Amino acid sequence: MTDAPPVCDYEGSDYRTRFWEGQGRDYEDQVERIALRRLMPPTGSTLIEIGAGFGRLADEYIGYDQVVLFDYSRSLLREAQAHLGNDTRFIFVAGNWYNMPFVSGLFETMVQIRTLHHAADAPALFRELARIARPDGQYILEFANKLNLKAILRYWAKRQKWSPFALEPIEFVDLNFDFHPRWIRQELAAARFRPGRMLTVSHYRIALLKRLLPTRLLVGMDALAQWTGNWWQLSPSVFVSNAHLEGGGTAVPHTFFACPTCKTALDEVTNNRLICPNPACGYQWAVEDGLYDFKEPV
Numbered sequence: 506m507t508d509a510p511p512v513c514d515y516e517g518s519d520y521r522t523r524f525w526e527g528q529g530r531d532y533e534d535q536v537e538r539i540a541l542r543r544l545m546p547p548t549g550s551t552l553i554e555i556g557a558g559f560g561r562l563a564d565e566y567i568g569y570d571q572v573v574l575f576d577y578s579r580s581l582l583r584e585a586q587a588h589l590g591n592d593t594r595f596i597f598v599a600g601n602w603y604n605m606p607f608v609s610g611l612f613e614t615m616v617q618i619r620t621l622h623h624a625a626d627a628p629a630l631f632r633e634l635a636r637i638a639r640p641d642g643q644y645i646l647e648f649a650n651k652l653n654l655k656a657i658l659r660y661w662a663k664r665q666k667w668s669p670f671a672l673e674p675i676e677f678v679d680l681n682f683d684f685h686p687r688w689i690r691q692e693l694a695a696a697r698f699r700p701g702r703m704l705t706v707s708h709y710r711i712a713l714l715k716r717l718l719p720t721r722l723l724v725g726m727d728a729l730a731q732w733t734g735n736w737w738q739l740s741p742s743v744f745v746s747n748a749h750l751e752g753g754g755t756a757v758p759h760t761f762f763a764c765p766t767c768k769t770a771l772d773e774v775t776n777n778r779l780i781c782p783n784p785a786c787g788y789q790w791a792v793e794d795g796l797y798d799f800k801e802p803v
């Protein structure tokens with residue numbers, strides 16, 4: 506676990522109040538929900554949101570029997586727990602997405618929104634997600650698009666050095682990456698997902714437009730424009746739905762968590778611990794006040 510890529514750490518962050526609540530981002534929130542509803546199967550057994558933060562989108566998952574909110578930040582998960590903790594469908598799990606603490610073939614639906622831009626090694630993340638994906642399920646991924654109209658115009662006007670047309674990800678600020686849609690499809694396919702429909706999202710994320718036009722109008726216009734995503738992608742945000750790999754097995758019934766280090770299935774919680782039964786490993790993981798903590802062994 507020591508050679509994992511660097512992580513953008515939101516521990517103790519005020520992300521909810523600094524970025525969302527009362528910050529004029531109703532438009533972004535609503536258009537993301539529209540795209541998610543268009544791509545995500547509305548009901549199912551197991552769903553995981555990877556990088557769920559404070560659970561902003563959790564109310565979209567009520568059609569599922571079990572919902573894992575997975576994030577690296579314990580404090581954001583505690584915020585999610587504060588408003589969802591009474592609903593036993595939700596499971597709060599802290600860990601690093603490069604070492605997922607779940608058995609293989611577990612999740613029917615996987616969702617990842619506004620987080621891939623923090624992935625220094627997206628191909629490694631995709632490989633790990635392919636492992637925990639149940640065959641025939643869906644992975645809905647949103648990513649920040651480097652080939653957006655603003656970046657293209659800035660590049661042509663020589664106000665930006667990096668080319669939006671180059672395939673490789675661009676790290677524009679430390680641990681913040683934009684991705685080329687073609688590169689994303691290529692890397693998803695390399696991890697054995699089958700990328701399908703694309704929706705372009707947040708076309709009108711422009712401060713002046715947001716000030717001048719009613720949010721409802723902008724949301725309606727974006728909802729229409731999203732369908733163009735299958736042909737071209739010039740918006741700052743892109744959603745892609747992916748069919749999970751066809752081969753591979755479904756998780757053995759009554760298994761759920763696995764040791765993130767050696768991937769051995771873990772038994773029941775004993776004395777607030779999940780203990781890896783593999784004698785060569787033996788790590789123990791804390792379970793405290795409903796939070797399964799796989800960030801570091803205890």
Ligand SMILES: C[S@@+](CC[C@H](N)C(=O)[O-])C[C@H]1O[C@@H](n2cnc3c(N)ncnc32)[C@H](O)[C@@H]1O
Pocket residue numbers: 512513514515516520555556557558559560561562575576577578581600601602603618619620623
């Ligand atoms: C910009 S926030 C988005 C939160 C949520 N998806 C939303 O849209 O409201 C990015 C989230 O990704 C999480 N994250 C970043 N790197 C991670 C990693 N390696 N493993 C798990 N979560 C990670 C952060 O803790 C943070 O909560």
